[in-house]
Amino acid sequence: MNQGALFPFGVDEALFDDARLVAARVSAMRRAQGQAVPSDFAEGTPEADAIALDFLRDIERALDHTSKSLTGGH
Template sequence: MDQGELFPFGVDAVLLADARLVAARVSAMRRAQGQAVPSDFAEGSPEADAVALDFLRDIERALDNTSKSLTEGH
């Protein structure tokens, strides 16, 4: 699959870099806590799907905490 198929409306390089940074930070935090990341399992396996959902929740928490810290005091 080429980039055009993944991103049919183009790619915002800064946004993509930010997303990769958040994912890398969440992966590092999960590994430090002894938790798995989706790539530890075969793609599409029940284990990968369950871990991916937990991973997504961790990303949501990270983004929520970041947005709260940016808006505090305003």
């Protein structure tokens, strides 16, 4: 992957790795539940867009759950 083209202002490697890990975990959970992931559809199709939005919501829930567990639910 050419990160210079994707991230012209640089990238925090640890943050990038964490983001990939969260996405991989959400993908695995969705697959285990029989749900689709964005890569199951051709990019730019209505189906891919709908699944991508649902996938993003799952990532948001995963991050929210993680942040609450780190702060003890506060």
